[in-house]
Amino acid sequence: DVSKFSEIYETIESFSSMMEVIKKNNFDLNSQQSKTEIILEHMADGVVAFSITKQVVHMNKSAMLLLNITDIDDTFDKVIKKIKINLEFDKVMYLPNYKSIEAKTTVGENALNIVFVPFFSDRLTPMGVIMMVRNITENVKLDNLRKEFVANVSHELKTPLTSIKGYSETIANGDLTYQEIVKFSKVINQEANRMGRLVADLLQLSRFDYKKVSWKKMMFSLDDMARSVCEKMQFSASEKNHNLECIITVKPPQVYADRDSIEQVIINIVSNSIKYTPENGSIKVYVGSINNNAYIKVVDNGIGIPEKDLNRIFERFYRVDKARSRKMGGTGLGLSIVKEIIDGNNGTIDIHSK
Numbered sequence: 121d122v123s124k125f126s127e128i129y130e131t132i133e134s135f136s137s138m139m140e141v142i143k144k145n146n147f148d149l150n151s152q153q154s155k156t157e158i159i160l161e162h163m164a165d166g167v168v169a170f171s172i173t174k175q176v177v178h179m180n181k182s183a184m185l186l187l188n189i190t191d192i193d194d195t196f197d198k199v200i201k202k203i204k205i206n207l208e209f210d211k212v213m214y215l216p217n218y219k220s221i222e223a224k225t226t227v228g229e230n231a232l233n234i235v236f237v238p239f240f241s242d243r244l245t246p247m248g249v250i251m252m253v254r255n256i257t258e259n260v261k262l263d264n265l266r267k268e269f270v271a272n273v274s275h276e277l278k279t280p281l282t283s284i285k286g287y288s289e290t291i292a293n294g295d296l297t298y299q300e301i302v303k304f305s306k307v308i309n310q311e312a313n314r315m316g317r318l319v320a321d322l323l324q325l326s327r328f329d330y331k332k333v334s335w336k337k338m339m340f341s342l343d344d345m346a347r348s349v350c351e352k353m354q355f356s357a358s359e360k361n362h363n364l365e366c367i368i369t370v371k372p373p374q375v376y377a378d379r380d381s382i383e384q385v386i387i388n389i390v391s392n393s394i395k396y397t398p399e400n401g402s403i404k405v406y407v408g409s410i411n412n413n414a415y416i417k418v419v420d421n422g423i424g425i426p427e428k429d430l431n432r433i434f435e436r437f438y439r440v441d442k443a444r445s446r447k448m449g450g451t452g453l454g455l456s457i458v459k460e461i462i463d464g465n466n467g468t469i470d471i472h473s474k
Contacts, residue, residue, distance in 0.1 A: 166253030169239075170196045172246060174209050186253050188227050196249065203227055205234065212236040212249045224256075231260040265435075272437035276318055276452065280311035314451075321453040325436065328460040335378040335464060342375050342382075342414045343368045343407045349386045350405055356394050357403065364390075366405045372414035377465040385458050389418045392454070397422030425473040433471065434459040 166183030170176060174196040184190065193199050196209045205223050212221055220237040235252045287304040290296070296304070327333045350366040357364035375382075386405075393403045397420045406417040425433065429440045437452040462469045 164255075166251075168199065168251040168253070170209070170249045170251070172213070172248050177248065183251075183253055186227065186230060186232060186255055199251070203232075203234075207236065209249065213238055213246055229257070230255050231257045269436055272452070273322070276437070277315065280315045283311045284308050318451045318453070321451045321457060324457055325453060325460065328457075328464070333464060335381070337376055337378055337465070339374045339376050340379050342372050342416060345379070345383055346386060346405050346407045346416055349383060349390060353387070353390050353394065356391065360394060360397070361400045362394060362397060362403055363401070364394075364403045364405070366407070369406055369408035372407055372409040373412060375414045377467070378461070381461045382465065385461050386416060386418075388454050388458050393418055393420040393422060395450075396420075425471070427473075430471060430473060434469075 163180060163182055166186045167178070167180050168176060168183045168187075169178040176194045176196075176199070179189070179191075187199065187203055189199055189202055193202055200207055203225050205225055207221065207223065215221070215238050220235050223234045223236070225232050225234065233254045233256045235254075237250050237252070239247050239250055241247050287308050291301055291304055346368075347366050350364055354364060390403065390405060397403060401421055403418070403420045406419065408415055408417075425440055429438075432438045433440070434455050436456045439450070439452050459469060
């Protein structure tokens with residue numbers, strides 16, 4: 121029967137078309153799933169998904185590394201216990217829409233920020249919980265440095281202000297001889313100068329922080345500058361009977377940098393050598409060239425810096441010996457400024473000491 125055959129043929133055609141649509145949809149679904157898995161696996165943030173029965177249904181590599189967990193940590197309770205967070209699954213699971221719970225913890229040397237959020241089906245039926253992990257170690261370090269910096273500034277300003285207030289009140293109360301007034305006034309002036317140096321250094325660092333420094337770069341001779349600085353510093357060195365020498369090992373190529381700033385760097389480092397080298401010391405300033413780069417090296421036989429402090433000396437207000445540094449008029453910001461100048465002029469600076 122032709123009509124029956126025609127009917128069967130149409131049914132087969134319809135079935136074939138339907139199978140093609142199913143295949144295409146299945147391919148699209150698999151393709152989409154593959155893309156999602158690739159994205160999740162290569163994310164820097166950790167992602168762990170839990171089903172409604174608390175089972176781990178997905179865990180990317182970042183989560184395993186950040187949380188120090190493995191495939192055996194396959195439930196919500198095991199993961200939470202391992203990272204030492206006190207949280208109940210149901211508390212997250214039945215949160216209102218678009219709400220989340222945030223927690224902070226430390227795993228190894230990493231500070232982590234963890235966000236728990238429920239996920240739902242199209243009909244807003246709870247399906248499970250997603251846990252997102254972000255490494256905030258650098259943020260915590262920067263925040264601690266900021267707090268330390270504010271505390272240091274307050275302390276550095278408080279000390280001279282206390283002296284100024286005390287001596288000025290004594291003068292204001294009267295009954296002082298002329299010599300005493302002169303003596304106290306000198307102390308006030310010294311402390312005011314100390315505050316002035318501190319504020320000037322802070323303003324310079326602030327300009328670096330806010331990228332408001334306009335470098336006036338030019339070509340100049342580093343060996344000529346080194347000789348000039350050594351000549352300027354000879355008087356300071358002679359006061360402690362130091363032997364200050366400038367030695368040109370190889371004529372270096374001219375450098376392209378901010379001349380005044382580089383001079384400030386050399387003066388700072390040479391003056392540090394003079395300050396922290398006992399009398400009759402030796403300070404040598406070498407200038408030379410390596411791989412067509414100009415270098416300057418300041419070597420002294422001073423008191424040195426302990427190994428544990430070497431990686432911190434360019435930090436703001438970091439002092440190896442606070443009492444000695446303040447006594448010598450230091451603000452604790454000199455080497456921080458040096459580092460900023462060298463970085464801003466495409467150079468490198470390093471220190472070796474015993």
